[in-house]
Amino acid sequence: MERWKRGEISSRECLEIECSGVRVSPREMEEFLRHFELDPTFPSFVQYCRKEGIPLYILSDGLDFYIRxxxxxxxLEDVPFFSNRLCFSDGRLVPEFPYFIPSCGMCGNCKVAHIRRLRREGDLVVHIGDGLSDRFAAEEADVVFAKGELLEYCQNTGLPCRPFRDFRDVQEALPDLRGREVPEGRGRRCPEVPLLEGARPING
Structure with a gap:
């Protein structure tokens, strides 16, 4: 993980290394996941987006098994998400990368490509993130809500963002963004990323 944070290896390589050292069955993995919870404010945020007609997608450089x-x-299984896949083979974890962009190679799942493909003309793209794997998507989005490592990255690089604690903060801020003009000049880090035409959500 530290080598990935330092930029010495890609997130794909990092995930492959992490998975290679784990031996576990699907049932054992599910038992492990029972101890994890979603942000308790996320379900109501999903309902708000549905009510207001705001498209919502989960973009993750993690694995579909635990997201699903x-x-x-x-x-919330009908919330579309794009992530890497996890397969099990003789007790081994084998990650697959359906949205990998070989010409770049920095991320297992290219969030920038998804944003560019899903964006409609005139859309204001809002990215909500808390990890270093969100940094390229944050530079592509028009408005960024950040905490954790993403907030630290934005502060260190001068990327404009709005700090948030949970999805209530985001929900309270969204009405003021309605009708806001789409700024220019984003997407500075990934100018040549393909659009992944025809890509479907993992759960689509």
């Missing part, structure tokens, strides 16, 4: 498990547990 948590969404189903909270009855």
């Amino acid at each position: 498990y948590l969404l189903e547990r909270y009855r």
